Amino acid sequence: MSSTAVIDWAKGAAHAFAGIKQRGISMLPFRHAGITRFQETGLPTTKDEDWRFTSLKPFIELPFEIMIESGSQTIDQSAIGDIAFSQHDTDRLVFVDGNISSELSQISEQSEGVIVSNLASASPAIENKIGNLSSEDQNPFIALNDAFFTDGAWIHIPANSTLSKPVHIVFLYTAIKAGQASHIRNLIIAETNAKGTIIESHITLGQAAASTNVVTETQLGDGSNIEHIKLQDQSSLAIHFASLHSKLGGNSCYAFHSFALGAQLSRNNLRMDLTKPGIECTLNGLYMTRSRQLADHHMIVNHAAPHCDSHEYFNGILDDQSRGVFHGRILVDSEAQKTDAKQTNKNLILSDNATVNSKPQLEIYADDVKCTHGATIGELDNEAIFYLRARGLDAQTARRMLMHGFTGEIVERIQQNDIRDELNELVWSRLENEHHLN
Amino acid sequence: MLEIKNLKACIEEKQILKGINLTVNAGEVHAIMGPNGSGKSTLASVLAGREGYEITDGEVLLQKNDILEMAPEERAREGVFLAFQYPVEIPGVNSTYFLKSAVNQIRKHRGEEELDAMKFLKLVKSKMKELGLAEEFLKRPVNAGFSGGEKKRNEILQMTMLEPSLAVLDETDSGLDIDALRIVADGVNRLKNQNNAQIVITHYQRLLDYIVPDFVHVLYNGRIIKSGDKTLAHDLEEKGYDWLIKDS
Numbered sequence: 001m002s003s004t005a006v007i008d009w010a011k012g013a014a015h016a017f018a019g020i021k022q023r024g025i026s027m028l029p030f031r032h033a034g035i036t037r038f039q040e041t042g043l044p045t046t047k048d049e050d051w052r053f054t055s056l057k058p059f060i061e062l063p064f065e066i067m068i069e070s071g072s073q074t075i076d077q078s079a080i081g082d083i084a085f086s087q088h089d090t091d092r093l094v095f096v097d098g099n100i101s102s103e104l105s106q107i108s109e110q111s112e113g114v115i116v117s118n119l120a121s122a123s124p125a126i127e128n129k130i131g132n133l134s135s136e137d138q139n140p141f142i143a144l145n146d147a148f149f150t151d152g153a154w155i156h157i158p159a160n161s162t163l164s165k166p167v168h169i170v171f172l173y174t175a176i177k178a179g180q181a182s183h184i185r186n187l188i189i190a191e192t193n194a195k196g197t198i199i200e201s202h203i204t205l206g207q208a209a210a211s212t213n214v215v216t217e218t219q220l221g222d223g224s225n226i227e228h229i230k231l232q233d234q235s236s237l238a239i240h241f242a243s244l245h246s247k248l249g250g251n252s253c254y255a256f257h258s259f260a261l262g263a264q265l266s267r268n269n270l271r272m273d274l275t276k277p278g279i280e281c282t283l284n285g286l287y288m289t290r291s292r293q294l295a296d297h298h299m300i301v302n303h304a305a306p307h308c309d310s311h312e313y314f315n316g317i318l319d320d321q322s323r324g325v326f327h328g329r330i331l332v333d334s335e336a337q338k339t340d341a342k343q344t345n346k347n348l349i350l351s352d353n354a355t356v357n358s359k360p361q362l363e364i365y366a367d368d369v370k371c372t373h374g375a376t377i378g379e380l381d382n383e384a385i386f387y388l389r390a391r392g393l394d395a396q397t398a399r400r401m402l403m404h405g406f407t408g409e410i411v412e413r414i415q416q417n418d419i420r421d422e423l424n425e426l427v428w429s430r431l432e433n434e435h436h437l438n
Numbered sequence: 439m440l441e442i443k444n445l446k447a448c449i450e451e452k453q454i455l456k457g458i459n460l461t462v463n464a465g466e467v468h469a470i471m472g473p474n475g476s477g478k479s480t481l482a483s484v485l486a487g488r489e490g491y492e493i494t495d496g497e498v499l500l501q502k503n504d505i506l507e508m509a510p511e512e513r514a515r516e517g518v519f520l521a522f523q524y525p526v527e528i529p530g531v532n533s534t535y536f537l538k539s540a541v542n543q544i545r546k547h548r549g550e551e552e553l554d555a556m557k558f559l560k561l562v563k564s565k566m567k568e569l570g571l572a573e574e575f576l577k578r579p580v581n582a583g584f585s586g587g588e589k590k591r592n593e594i595l596q597m598t599m600l601e602p603s604l605a606v607l608d609e610t611d612s613g614l615d616i617d618a619l620r621i622v623a624d625g626v627n628r629l630k631n632q633n634n635a636q637i638v639i640t641h642y643q644r645l646l647d648y649i650v651p652d653f654v655h656v657l658y659n660g661r662i663i664k665s666g667d668k669t670l671a672h673d674l675e676e677k678g679y680d681w682l683i684k685d686s
Contacts, residue, residue, distance in 0.1 A: 386488055386489065387528070388540075389487075389510040389514070390520050391540040391543075392511050393511055393540060394543075395509070398511075401539070405530030405531035412530070
């Protein structure tokens with residue numbers, strides 16, 4: 001990719017900015033700051049350490065068509081019935097190309113004070129809450145998102161409240177024209193002792209190469225407990241950029257599960273800020289790629305307070321010429337004594353042509369901590385295969401069972417039972433139908 | 439039941455088994471003892487069909503069928519069970535799911551009806567009770583995070599469920615305290631009948647206080663250098679192996 005291509009792309013983005021102004025003046029200074037920041041940095045290249053293994057070429061080759069409006073009128077209810085988790089009892093916020101669809105959304109009576117809504121409808125009252133957790137980040141996709149975001153979920157759980165049912169945020173992409181670019185901003189605030197389950201799905205409806213750039217800010221109060229399950233199941237041409245910024249309160253518990261099954265190129269930036277004691281933070285993920293897909297998870301867990309636990313578990317199954325990228329950085333500040341940080345990245349390679357770049361990184365400035373990390377890249381364990389065969393199971397069944405177990409390790413960490421069961425089936429049917437298991 | 443004739447096997451060109459002859463009849467318990475590196479675990483592995491061993495000579499007949507050409511799963515279905523010295527941890531694979539698949543695979547091979555979930559659970563729970571295993575065991579992934587004793591008891595549970603005609607226990611007693619040892623031995627003794635046989639590989643006489651062998655064999659340098667009845671195990675306990683090795 002030449003640098004002129006990148007510069008041309010940036011010019012195109014500046015041009016597109018004229019269009020987003022139609023969204024109203026309220027966020028304009030914020031948007032301006034975003035486009036200015038983006039123009040300063042431009043898009044990253046593989047020369048940037050954080051993007052070394054992930055080329056943006058497929059994205060840059062596309063036109064850049066900002067989705068200001070969506071074609072939601074073309075989508076009927078039946079499209080919702082087919083997507084994962086739609087049969088469970090959840091509240092549902094549906095966005096089409098980054099714009100709310102009130103026809104497809106379904107919100108029940110939540111407990112008093114709980115807000116399950118879209119960002120645009122709450123503007124301008126919550127504008128000062130947007131960008132608080134993400135603005136320090138130099139990632140150019142955040143700058144782009146600041147400039148171009150249209151809408152997203154706004155969930156507020158007041159102190160001592162619990163979501164009466166899980167909230168399912170569904171992002172649908174029409175993908176009618178190549179280069180459609182949806183920019184989504186989610187804001188989730190759980191106050192002291194608030195609890196809830198949030199599910200986030202990204203689904204492509206059309207066949208064109210469309211892109212998603214989603215920024216999510218999650219702020220958890222002291223003692224709160226949030227489970228957040230993300231399923232990225234977009235088409236094989238889709239491009240998905242996501243950035244999750246979480247600030248966790250004292251003794252809070254945050255579990256984020258990432259299932260990256262679709263998209264030709266997906267990147268999940270996860271930024272966890274542990275600034276008070278007693279936090280339990282789990283980042284748990286599974287990526288399954290084939291053909292020429294690339295799935296990238298890039299996380300920084302910042303331990304700035306003592307007595308916090310963070311656990312990252314990422315498993316990948318890679319077939320054909322696909323690629324997996326894992327970058328896990330754990331920072332332990334000198335203040336953060338008694339940190340318990342654990343990180344594992346395990347990769348199962350089904351083809352000679354698949355590649356994994358795994359980069360675990362520990363940076364520790366405190367002396368009384370327990371930190372471990374490990375990465376494996378390989379095939380199924382022969383001794384385990386023999387063990388199963390020695391119990392009468394044929395080699396093929398043994399391999400399938402082990403592979404199922406490999407995905408199961410991740411899936412079983414989901415606490416919400418019905419969601420876990422459905423994901424287990426989804427993951428497994430995908431593997432059986434699309435990957436070379438034997 | 440089992441006839442091993444002049445069995446020779448090597449691993450990476452190193453000859454480990456140098457001509458083993460052993461006949462095990464139905465209803466018998468045989469103990470195989472011997473110092474480290476004598477080939478005990480290799481014999482167990484070769485019987486179960488572990489990869490990486492080259493059979494250079496001899497045959498192994500199980501109920502008159504040569505099993506050396508069979509895949510590990512075929513041997514298991516024909517009735518061979520190896521209790522592993524180091525049971526493998528399989529994270530993510532649920533114990534119930536695994537054990538039910540194995541039991542039904544073997545039942546199918548024997549022409550028996552497969553067990554449905556209810557019947558299976560009823561059976562496995564009664565067996566677990568006998569072995570002193572908590573029911574929550576079934577919900578956990580196979581051996582994952584199990585203590586040494588739990589892993590060995592899990593081997594015995596699997597053996598009990600699969601009802602093999604020939605069980606080979608490869609140092610199942612190692613690392614067990616006396617209570618766990620008793621449970622393991624009880625499991626083996628309960629399985630024992632006139633139609634099956636057990637080969638117990640062990641370093642120590644102490645397991646043989648609970649599983650009383652009909653025959654004791656001393657394996658040294660790839661050969662059986664001495665066979666006798668249970669009193670041989672007591673002699674070994676007292677005198678060690680040196681007196682036999684000098685004679686051989």
